[in-house]
Amino acid sequence: MATRPAFSPSAAWDEVNATLRAELRLLVAIAGAFFLLPAVLVDYIVPDPEGLTSFAQLVEAVRPHLHWFLLLSLVQYIGQLAILALILSPERLTVGGAIGRGFQLLPFYFLLSICTNVLTGLGLLLLIVPGLWLIARLSATGPVLVAEGARWPFPVIARGFALTKGNALPIFAFLFIVAMIYLLISVVVSLVFGAALGMAGLGMTEREAGATILSILGGIVSAAGATIFTLMSIAIYRQLGGEPRAARVFS
DSSP states (O other): OOOOOOOOHHHHHHHHHHHHHHHHHHHHHHHIIIIIHHHHHHHHHSOOOOSOOSHHHHHHHHGGGHHHHHHHHHHHHHHHHHHHHHHHOSSOOOHHHHHHHHHHHHHHHHHHHHHHHHHHHHHHHTTSHHHHHHHHHTTTHHHHHHHHOOOSHHHHHHHHHHHHTTOHHHHHHHHHHHHHHHHHHHHHHHHHHHHHHHHTTOOOSTTSHHHHHHHHHHHHHHHHHHHHHHHHHHHHHHHTTOOOHHHHHHO
16 A cells, blocks of 8 residues: 655745746746736725725625626636646646636636635634635645646545645645745735835825835735745645646656
């Protein structure tokens, strides 16, 4: 009986760094087009809700703009899929080829995201811990969809569960530590640059120069985070024995 691979967060982070160094130019192109630019545009178009005192008021304020948030999610899904295709494809893809693959896989990835989000949401409602466990167990589903030819959500989820079996705790620790660092950087950038821009006399109200610059800086941090988390899912997938479909056929 084959020994199940043990997940190593440090080895996975080394792989993320190696991939960033090797593919930085292509990753920046995809992240800029599909993570940074759409986020900044939506932030500019959608007004900041003000004077909210309840969750119901927040829902009412956001509801007229849901179509923008849905469009943003779809565009960012294409970016994630393009990165997954660029790194995992057996053949060497150009940025255009990776983006084209992202468009092809978008409907299937959208369905998969609905299923995984519902599962995770239900788990978080059940005393939180089941949701955190599911986040770890579902972390390889994106690479499975792109690399192995599976398309419908439930076979992809089953394969993701098989890959991550016995490794939920180290995978969650890996994701949690990086998420906390990302959150800290986001807060620091917002506070430090917000204060600096305000002291420089740039307007910080909606659509003024200071607010626009801060939005762009926040978008850069967000785009970097989205790219890194996508690469982390690839590292998890590869380390636990996932192989692209062509490699599995011809090995």
